[in-house]
Amino acid sequence: MNGAADMGGAGTYGNTEADEAGALDPESASRLLTQTQRQAQRSLDFRSPWLTLIAAAVALIAFGAVWLSVREQHPFKGPTAAALVVLYALVAIRIGTVVYAHRRASAGVSGSSVRQQRAEGVALVAALVAVYLPIVSLAQDGAGHASFYWVYAVTATLIVLGAFWAGRSAVREDWMGLGVSVAVMLVGAVSALAGPRGMWLSDGIGLCVVLLGYTAVEAGLVHAPRSGT
Amino acid sequence: MTADALDPLIHVPARLQIVATLATLPDGDALSFTRLQDMIGLTPGNLITHLRKLEDADYLTSEKTGNGPASRTSVALTRQGRAALDTYAATLRQMLNGL
Numbered sequence: 001m002n003g004a005a006d007m008g009g010a011g012t013y014g015n016t017e018a019d020e021a022g023a024l025d026p027e028s029a030s031r032l033l034t035q036t037q038r039q040a041q042r043s044l045d046f047r048s049p050w051l052t053l054i055a056a057a058v059a060l061i062a063f064g065a066v067w068l069s070v071r072e073q074h075p076f077k078g079p080t081a082a083a084l085v086v087l088y089a090l091v092a093i094r095i096g097t098v099v100y101a102h103r104r105a106s107a108g109v110s111g112s113s114v115r116q117q118r119a120e121g122v123a124l125v126a127a128l129v130a131v132y133l134p135i136v137s138l139a140q141d142g143a144g145h146a147s148f149y150w151v152y153a154v155t156a157t158l159i160v161l162g163a164f165w166a167g168r169s170a171v172r173e174d175w176m177g178l179g180v181s182v183a184v185m186l187v188g189a190v191s192a193l194a195g196p197r198g199m200w201l202s203d204g205i206g207l208c209v210v211l212l213g214y215t216a217v218e219a220g221l222v223h224a225p226r227s228g229t
Numbered sequence: 230m231t232a233d234a235l236d237p238l239i240h241v242p243a244r245l246q247i248v249a250t251l252a253t254l255p256d257g258d259a260l261s262f263t264r265l266q267d268m269i270g271l272t273p274g275n276l277i278t279h280l281r282k283l284e285d286a287d288y289l290t291s292e293k294t295g296n297g298p299a300s301r302t303s304v305a306l307t308r309q310g311r312a313a314l315d316t317y318a319a320t321l322r323q324m325l326n327g328l
Contacts, residue, residue, distance in 0.1 A: 024240060024245070026235075026325055029235070029240065029321055030321050030322075030325055032242060033245060033318060033321070036245070036246045036250055037249050037252070040249065040253040040268060043268055044253060107261075107264055108260055108261030108303075109254065109258055109259070109260055109261075109264070110258065110259050110303055111254070111255075111257045111258030111259050111305070112255070112257035113254075113255045113257070113258050114258070
């Protein structure tokens with residue numbers, strides 16, 4: 001064991017004997033074990049109720065802004081530039097918060113799960129690129145309605161994200177994550193039926209409700225009393 | 230059942246925290262010394278001493294990568310260490326149920 005370099009050479013040796021002497025009774029040990037495991041899980045997991053709450057707000061405001069811009073116009077016309085700026089800016093904020101939280105949670109962690117997460121990231125990007133490529137092909141073939149592209153792009157994105165997270169949750173036996181992922185896929189698929197204008201409102205409200213529900217359950221689990229060990 | 234039935238190597242606040250923290254990582258993952266220190270809040274010297282005791286008992290492994298100031302030490306719980314914590318937790322449960 002040599003952690004001196006990590007410490008920048010600051011070898012402040014504490015009184016270990018004092019720690020040894022501080023005997024633990026079983027109840028204190030049980031409390032300490034539970035508390036430590038809970039804190040470690042929270043610290044090492046990038047997901048949090050706050051992050052989900054931000055996602056719910058982003059979904060409602062971003063999709064709501066686009067819906068406000070398209071609700072009175074011809075169904076075959078796409079969203080306005082201003083609405084798209086709001087949409088992309090909020091999506092960028094959402095991605096930024098997730099990346100920040102993930103980096104913070106995984107700082108100092110190495111090993112097989114890190115490699116696994118990188119591979120999952122590659123798979124997700126490949127899946128998204130694969131579903132966007134047909135849009136390019138259709139545009140080249142002369143399919144001209146902007147609304148078609150938006151219905152396809154938004155629906156496909158939600159289904160790919162939901163399917164990806166559902167698979168990930170199933171492997172980790174995270175049944176709540178699996179339920180939320182399936183709900184996201186359903187919101188995407190059902191909203192497409194609402195047409196090029198109604199889709200935006202349906203997606204915004206649907207995702208917001210699903211994510212708020214998830215936040216409430218998550219927060220309940222975090223604060224729920226748990227038995228020792 | 231008395232407290233003597235508990236693994237004396239783990240039944241110390243600092244080492245219990247170290248083992249419990251490392252056990253939350255998936256099998257095959259390691260944690261850097263600095264992150265572990267940050268999570269537990271021990272002084273570097275104190276942490277090294279406790280880690281050495283756990284490593285001597287084959288409860289954890291450490292790996293140093295790089296040289297000089299850029300070097301990094303990572304620690305991971307061994308299968309034996311994970312089993313020891315499971316046994317410790319089970320013994321604790323039995324003791325508390327017997328109270």
